[in-house]
Amino acid sequence: MPYVRPRSPLMTHPLSIGPHAVVPPVVLAPMAGITNAPFRTLCREFSGGKGLFVSEMITTRALVERNEKTMQLIRFDASEQPRSIQLYGVDPATVGKAVRMIAEEDLADHIDLNFGCPVPKVTRKGGGSALPFKRNLLRAILREAVSGAGDLPVTMKMRKGIDDDHITYLDAGRIAVEEGVTAIALHGRTAAQHYGGTADWDAIARLKEHVPEIPVLGNGDIWSAQDALRMVRETGCDGVVVGRGCLGRPWLFADLVAAFEGRTADLARPTLREVADVMVRHARLLGEWAGDESKGVVDFRKHVAWYLKGFAVGSEMRKRLAITSSLEELRAGLDELDLGQPWPAGADGPRGRTSGNNRVVLPDGWLKDPYDCAGVSEDAELDTSGG
Numbered sequence: 156m157p158y159v160r161p162r163s164p165l166m167t168h169p170l171s172i173g174p175h176a177v178v179p180p181v182v183l184a185p186m187a188g189i190t191n192a193p194f195r196t197l198c199r200e201f202s203g204g205k206g207l208f209v210s211e212m213i214t215t216r217a218l219v220e221r222n223e224k225t226m227q228l229i230r231f232d233a234s235e236q237p238r239s240i241q242l243y244g245v246d247p248a249t250v251g252k253a254v255r256m257i258a259e260e261d262l263a264d265h266i267d268l269n270f271g272c273p274v275p276k277v278t279r280k281g282g283g284s285a286l287p288f289k290r291n292l293l294r295a296i297l298r299e300a301v302s303g304a305g306d307l308p309v310t311m312k313m314r315k316g317i318d319d320d321h322i323t324y325l326d327a328g329r330i331a332v333e334e335g336v337t338a339i340a341l342h343g344r345t346a347a348q349h350y351g352g353t354a355d356w357d358a359i360a361r362l363k364e365h366v367p368e369i370p371v372l373g374n375g376d377i378w379s380a381q382d383a384l385r386m387v388r389e390t391g392c393d394g395v396v397v398g399r400g401c402l403g404r405p406w407l408f409a410d411l412v413a414a415f416e417g418r419t420a421d422l423a424r425p426t427l428r429e430v431a432d433v434m435v436r437h438a439r440l441l442g443e444w445a446g447d448e449s450k451g452v453v454d455f456r457k458h459v460a461w462y463l464k465g466f467a468v469g470s471e472m473r474k475r476l477a478i479t480s481s482l483e484e485l486r487a488g489l490d491e492l493d494l495g496q497p498w499p500a501g502a503d504g505p506r507g508r509t510s511g512n513n514r515v516v517l518p519d520g521w522l523k524d525p526y527d528c529a530g531v532s533e534d535a536e537l538d539t540s541g542g
Contacts, residue, residue, distance in 0.1 A: 170338075170372075172237075172310060172337055172338055173306075173307070173337050174306075174308070175207070175237045175264065175265060177207045179205060179206065179411065179412055179415030180372070180387075180393060180395065180415070181202070181207070181383070181397065182206065182208075182209065182340070182394060182396045182397070183195065183206065183207070183396075183401065184209065184312075185210060185241040185267065185269070185312070186398055187211050188211065188457070189211065189402065190210060190211045191210075191211060191444065192440075192444055193437060193441045193444050194405065195208040195232075197436070197440070198405045198408045199408075201405050201409040202408035202411070202412050203409075204234070206408060206412070207239055207265070208235065210228060210240050210241055211228060211241070212242075212243045213229060213240055213242050213243065213253075214242075214244070215242050215249045215253035215536060216246075216249050216253075219252045219256060229262055231263075236264070237263075237264035237265050238262075238264045239263060239264065239265040239266075240262065240263040240265070241266075241268070241312070242254070243268075243277065243282060243283065244282070244296065245280055245282045245292075245536055246536055247292070247295040247298070247299040249536050250268075250296050250299050250303075251299030251300065254299070255303040255304075257307070265307060265308050266300065266308070266310070267312055268296070268297070268309065268311040268312070269283060269312060270284060270287050270293070270312065270313040270314075270327070271283060271313050271314045271342050272284060273346040273347075273513070278346060278515055278516050279516040279517065280518065280536075281518050284314045284316075284317065284346035284515075285517055285521065287313055287316070287324070287326070287327040288321055288525055289526070290326055290327075290330060290525055291527075291528055292528040293327060293330055295528070297331060297334035297335075298334050301334055309336055310336060310337050310339065311336055311340070312340040312341075312342070312374070312396070313327055313340070314342045314344055314345055315344060315355060315358050316345050317347065317515050317522075318347035319347070322345070324358060324362055325361065328341075328365055328371075329365065329366065331366070331369070332366050332368050332369055336369065337370075338370040338371070338372060339362065339366065339370075340374050341358060341362050341371065341374060342354070342396075343355040343359055343373070343375040346513075347513055347514070348513075349513050350509055351509055353376060354374075355375075356373065356386060356389060356390050357390075359371065359373040359390040359392050360390040360392075363391045363392055364391075371392050372394040372395060372396050373387075373390055373395055373396065374397075374398065376505075377396075377397050378400045378503055378504055379400070380410035380411050380415075383397070383411055384414055384415070395411075397411070398507075399507030399508065400506070402458070402506050403460070403461025403462035403506065404462075406423040409421075424497070426497055427493065427495070428494035428495065430463075431489040431490075431492070434455075434459070434485070434489065435482060435485060437455060438482060438485055439451065441454050448481060448482060449480050452479055452482060452484075452485060453480060455485075456477050456478065456479070459476050459477045461506055461507070464502050465498075465500070465501055465502030466492075467493065467496060
């Protein structure tokens with residue numbers, strides 16, 4: 156029989172992540188190289204401090220070894236409450252050490268575990284979206300994390316499975332409940348899909364029915380505030396996780412807050428002048444965070460195309476803005492544009508990566524037995540953070 160999505164009204168109770176009430180139920184998805192402290196600051200400011208904003212992926216091995224880059228990535232602004240860290244790990248013992256370090260040294264208030272990353276350098280080690288296929292390994296990692304976290308809530312983010320022949324999300328959800336995970340976020344795609352095609356919201360609805368004991372958050376194809384409301388209504392999920400939709404558009408969180416509060420007319424439609432001001436501020440914050448203006452501007456380059464999506468800006472100027480190396484140069488280039496342009500039609504649509512139908516790179520023999528964890532060891536841990 157075809158699956159029929161439950162249709163439910165918007166929730167009337169707050170989303171709870173352990174002791175933390177997330178109102179409205181909106182979470183910034185961890186994105187490698189994107190959701191660092193400066194970007195989280197912008198998103199949080201536009202939201203008025205409402206919602207939950209998660210760090211980019213932190214590797215447990217690198218954290219335990221106190222890698223310099225990793226220690227910078229876990230620096231939070233004093234205004235960030237709660238402080239939320241996403242961890243990646245393959246070895247239960249190393250994950251346990253990292254979680255205990257966070258709890259004992261008061262490094263964060265919430266820990267999210269990454270079982271959704273589809274990139275080859277992660278899956279070839281058995282991590283990210285490859286890991287839930289190994290049910291016993293998943294259980295061991297969750298058990299170590301929850302026991303080591305003490306009073307800190309532990310959540311997890313995952314995908315439907317490796318591919319259409321290896322779907323894991325329902326089994327993984329049940330294991331998570333049994334091991335004391337506080338909430339689950341599901342990206343409605345397999346690892347093989349990467350970011351292509353259409354997210355399967357039916358899977359989010361199925362998971363919500365399968366694990367009614369804990370909150371389920373939906374992720375995938377939320378490009379506008381209306382998409383977020385529609386996902387909640389159609390799937391019955393307890394909240395939404397927003398990733399690519401906010402690239403070059405941190406004010407999407409203002410839209411999300413307004414929509415969940417019933418103010419759907421109060422949507423942000425910035426002019427190019429307002430967008431340019433945010434761009435310069437974003438680059439400045441990156442420079443202050445890195446301790447070097449030039450490094451900040453260089454890091455900002457990848458954001459230029461996302462911010463300018465839909466605006467009438469010539470290809471040569473786009474290229475020029477994407478190779479700037481100082482705030483003065485960036486500001487001067489932006490000032491040459493027609494800054495009076497209104498928010499363009501269609502700019503609320505898809506942005507970021509859209510590739511799909513990829514072969515998932517896995518360790519040799521990974522798919523032979525969903526329960527055998529042989530060959531997975533501390534050596535499988537990545538030694539750098541940030542994806």
